[in-house]
Amino acid sequence: MGVSTPSRRERLRAETAAEIKTVALGLMAEGGPDAITLRAIAREMGMTAGAIYGYYETRDTLVSALITDVYTSLVDTVEAARDAVPADDAAGRILAWGQTLREWALANPEGFRLIYGDPVPGYQAPEGGAAAEAAHRACAGLTGLVAAAWPQAVARQPGGYDWTDFDPILTGLVRAEFPGLPPAAVALALRVWGRMHGLVALEVYGHLRGQTKDAGRLYLDELRDLTRSLGLEGRPAAPA
Amino acid sequence: MGVSTPSRRERLRAETAAEIKTVALGLMAEGGPDAITLRAIAREMGMTAGAIYGYYETRDTLVSALITDVYTSLVDTVEAARDAVPADDAAGRILAWGQTLREWALANPEGFRLIYGDPVPGYQAPEGGAAAEAAHRACAGLTGLVAAAWPQAVARQPGGYDWTDFDPILTGLVRAEFPGLPPAAVALALRVWGRMHGLVALEVYGHLRGQTKDAGRLYLDELRDLTRSLGLEGRPAAPA
DNA sequence: TGTTCTAACTTAACGCCGTGTAGTAAATGT
DNA sequence: ACATTTACTACACGGCGTTAAGTTAGAACA
The missing domain is CATH 1.10.357.10 (Tetracycline Repressor, domain 2)
Structure with missing residues (x-):
């Protein structure tokens, strides 16, 4: 089931999940772990904070x-x-x-x-x-x-x-x-x-x-x- | 200037400042350092959060x-x-x-x-x-x-x-x-x-x-x- | 191709938080 | 008795995590 060929959707989804982590690491690099804010991540990505909940259950999960x-x-x-x-x-x-x-x-x-x-x-x-x-x-x-x-x-x-x-x-x-x-x-x-x-x-x-x-x-x-x-x-x- | 005999005011003030720290330590004991919240301290003391600013410049100072x-x-x-x-x-x-x-x-x-x-x-x-x-x-x-x-x-x-x-x-x-x-x-x-x-x-x-x-x-x-x-x-x- | 379904996302709200500003009431000093 | 200082409250602002309801674009299927 899609193991060999990840559908376009799955690929986009994985890319977004990865981008969230990348942006979070960038925020952490400047400003420390407390700068990892769902709202800041979303802001940086042109999204809203709620959207991240589609990728990570909660901030702690991320x-x-x-x-x-x-x-x-x-x-x-x-x-x-x-x-x-x-x-x-x-x-x-x-x-x-x-x-x-x-x-x-x-x-x-x-x-x-x-x-x-x-x-x-x-x-x-x-x-x-x-x-x-x-x-x-x-x-x-x-x-x-x-x-x-x-x-x-x-x-x-x-x-x-x-x-x-x-x-x-x-x-x-x-x-x-x-x-x-x-x-x-x-x-x-x-x-x-x-x-x-x-x-x-x-x-x-x-x-x-x-x-x-x-x-x-x-x-x-x-x-x-x-x-x-x-x-x-x-x-x-x-x-x- | 009141060095030898702290006025009643100074004494009360010192006691309140000490109580703030005591309450803060209690909150920290259960819930960790993040539980040290000006609002929670004030709640526990029957005050409002703003009052603490008369004793400590900011939360970090406390x-x-x-x-x-x-x-x-x-x-x-x-x-x-x-x-x-x-x-x-x-x-x-x-x-x-x-x-x-x-x-x-x-x-x-x-x-x-x-x-x-x-x-x-x-x-x-x-x-x-x-x-x-x-x-x-x-x-x-x-x-x-x-x-x-x-x-x-x-x-x-x-x-x-x-x-x-x-x-x-x-x-x-x-x-x-x-x-x-x-x-x-x-x-x-x-x-x-x-x-x-x-x-x-x-x-x-x-x-x-x-x-x-x-x-x-x-x-x-x-x-x-x-x-x-x-x-x-x-x-x-x-x-x- | 046209329709249905679904996943991704937005909007809006709730209750927290730290922090200022303005106002009030009581204790203090004269 | 009055003026001043002090301690505090009330309120507002923006930011936070989190949730629920609504919207839209793309996939799936007929």
């Missing part, structure tokens, strides 16, 4: 769609940066991921706020929502980075813990991609996530402005300390 | 005052937790600070969002604002924690850097409180801040919900790794 798009774009960016570094350079890959995350956040502060800040007043990420998929990709990517350093890292981790009570969704997904990797590695990946997120969030939200003028070096120091704590000393491991 | 109050309360809380641990137990003090930060954030998620999230659409923390003072207190507190571990920590810091380009305000303030402590120690304190902030922010904003069920242990692992990276092994240093 914003959720934007979150998914932006989150996906972020994950695409950091994954690309990671893949530009040789796979045997575990430290380099972590640095690339981390620095690209910060650069993306500084270049798209509104997008970063949209993803990690208050998305919508009473917003709750839908359980199986599409945005959760981007989060899982990010987490899986970090797990991959940690996995590459796991042998060195595990020696520095005191106490084995059991770490068996992870969310089944993630555990299943990551186990499928990294068979044999213990849950503790995922825990470590989440901690790495938190470590990268912390300074970037503080910087994006302006909390470092009054404290330092070189947040970039601060962050680089932190990433270097991170790779060191994973047992990755500076250069990639030369083949034995 | 919210800024709330941020200051909440931030101050947070810093008071973590400082008290720190001071409940003997001064010679550097690792214990850091753990106390970090865990209390998380507990406060989970108990007052809306307050955490208010401080560290998007406070107000076009909000920019005023350069010398009162909220900046709370931030400086937090930073100074962390610097104190780092200072106690500095001898052990400095050995693990590769490369001395110079770190002389700090914001003069903070450098002056911290230097006054910790004379002789190099700027690099403040840099390390900021990194510690970022490390604590990262996981707490991710958890408060719900980004860990789909990934793990035991964010608390994750965070504790991170704090333990943090103290270890500062050269503080588990127990306080016994007197030589």
Whole structure:
């Protein structure tokens, strides 16, 4: 049924739905997430606000769609940066991921706020929502980075813990991609996530402005300390 | 001029100004920061929205005052937790600070969002604002924690850097409180801040919900790794 | 081709919101 | 007792999300 040949109507409809998101992103770029207004979008498109309800159930629905798009774009960016570094350079890959995350956040502060800040007043990420998929990709990517350093890292981790009570969704997904990797590695990946997120969030939200003028070096120091704590000393491991 | 004996008018005025903030905090507790509405506050107080303009220039001014109050309360809380641990137990003090930060954030998620999230659409923390003072207190507190571990920590810091380009305000303030402590120690304190902030922010904003069920242990692992990276092994240093 | 149907859109309204302006009543200072 | 300042109300403006009813242009079918 129209899967192969979308009718003219379906095509126009999809184009309009996409234009709404594009215009919304433009409004967000100047004026922040609060500038995403159905009336402003409609104004920009030569429509009336009510018309948008034919494409998105509510404003929150639209914003959720934007979150998914932006989150996906972020994950695409950091994954690309990671893949530009040789796979045997575990430290380099972590640095690339981390620095690209910060650069993306500084270049798209509104997008970063949209993803990690208050998305919508009473917003709750839908359980199986599409945005959760981007989060899982990010987490899986970090797990991959940690996995590459796991042998060195595990020696520095005191106490084995059991770490068996992870969310089944993630555990299943990551186990499928990294068979044999213990849950503790995922825990470590989440901690790495938190470590990268912390300074970037503080910087994006302006909390470092009054404290330092070189947040970039601060962050680089932190990433270097991170790779060191994973047992990755500076250069990639030369083949034995 | 009434400094010693506030007139009846001044007292009533101060009480009303305080009640506005109290009611606003109550509204925020249920319904989030977006529930802070001049009309709702006035409704709750049996007034009209316009009356509030006699106490706060604008809604953003009120919210800024709330941020200051909440931030101050947070810093008071973590400082008290720190001071409940003997001064010679550097690792214990850091753990106390970090865990209390998380507990406060989970108990007052809306307050955490208010401080560290998007406070107000076009909000920019005023350069010398009162909220900046709370931030400086937090930073100074962390610097104190780092200072106690500095001898052990400095050995693990590769490369001395110079770190002389700090914001003069903070450098002056911290230097006054910790004379002789190099700027690099403040840099390390900021990194510690970022490390604590990262996981707490991710958890408060719900980004860990789909990934793990035991964010608390994750965070504790991170704090333990943090103290270890500062050269503080588990127990306080016994007197030589 | 002519008719019917339907999806896309407009218009108008409701109740919120922040924010000004003008007016009122009471407390205050002299 | 009177003048002034203060605290507040009443009202209006424009903008917001959202909904219900009405309109129109294009697709579908005879």
